[in-house]
Amino acid sequence: MQEIMTLIILAFAVSLDSFTVGFTYGMRKMGLPFKAILIIACISATTFFISMMIGKAISWFISPHITEILGGVILISIGAWVIYQFFKSDNHGPTEPKDPYILKLEIQSLGIVIQILRKPMTADIDKSGTINGIEALLLGLALSLDAFGAGVGAAMFGFEPLLTAGVIAFMSSSFLWIGLKSGFLLSCWGWLHRLSFLPGVLLILIGVMKMT
Structure with a gap:
């Protein structure tokens, strides 16, 4: 039972970024078709x-x-980094990247991932207001690469890879859809973005729990 709960908490922590991105798209009235969510x-x-x-x-x-x-x-290191990034951006405010294009592919410290998650609108390459095709592919890659380190750490705790990957896929797509709909309905609740430090806290808790 404890293993199942830990798996759910892990999937929740990893999928919160998807909710944030979906919420941002929803607030900006952007479209995210079912096909894109499936991709x-x-x-x-x-x-x-x-x-x-x-x-x-x-x-x-x-x-x-x-x-x-x-x-x-x-997991603790990733969680600490997430929290550090949250407070760093909170103190200094958002900075505009010199190159706003998602296709820059700056693999140095996964720059593309950071850029997409901080400026989700950059995934809409053709400015159509809808995420489709290659845009969904790039957004999915960005969101999944952000959780890559967590996957390595989870495997070392003995989680079943196939089951865990399936739960992550379900949770991330569900959170993306829920975030999108919530953004449409709660566009005035901008304070929800202040909860983006939660994945870091949860990852640290999982890491500490598994080490004790």
């Missing part, structure tokens, strides 16, 4: 599965005890 779900599942397989491969070469500690350290 994003598939990419999220595939990327998380790959990251977990990498974590499994690493765990073959080190003892189970060290594996659990390493997995906890990874």
Whole structure:
């Protein structure tokens, strides 16, 4: 029962970014068709599965005890980074990137991921007001890469890769859809963006829980 709850909390933490992006699109009255959500779900599942397989491969070469500690350290580090980024942007305010285009693909510290999540509108390359085709592909890649490290850490705790990837796909697509609809209905509730530090807190809690 505890493992199931931990899995749900992990999926919740990883999927909150999807809710934030969906909420932003909803507030700006942008369209996100079911096909686009399906593409994003598939990419999220595939990327998380790959990251977990990498974590499994690493765990073959080190003892189970060290594996659990390493997995906890990874999740705590990611959580701390998320919180740091939240307070950093809160203190200094948003900064406009020199190059606003999503296709810049700056892999240095996953710059593309940060750019898309901070400025979700940049995923709408053709400015049509609807996310389709390659735009959904790029958005899905951005959201899933953001959770890549969490997948490596989760695998070291012994989570089943296929099941976990499936739960992540379901949760991220659901959160994206819920965020979109919530944005349409609650466009005046801009304070909800202030909760974007929660994934960091949850990842730290999971890491600490698994290490104790």
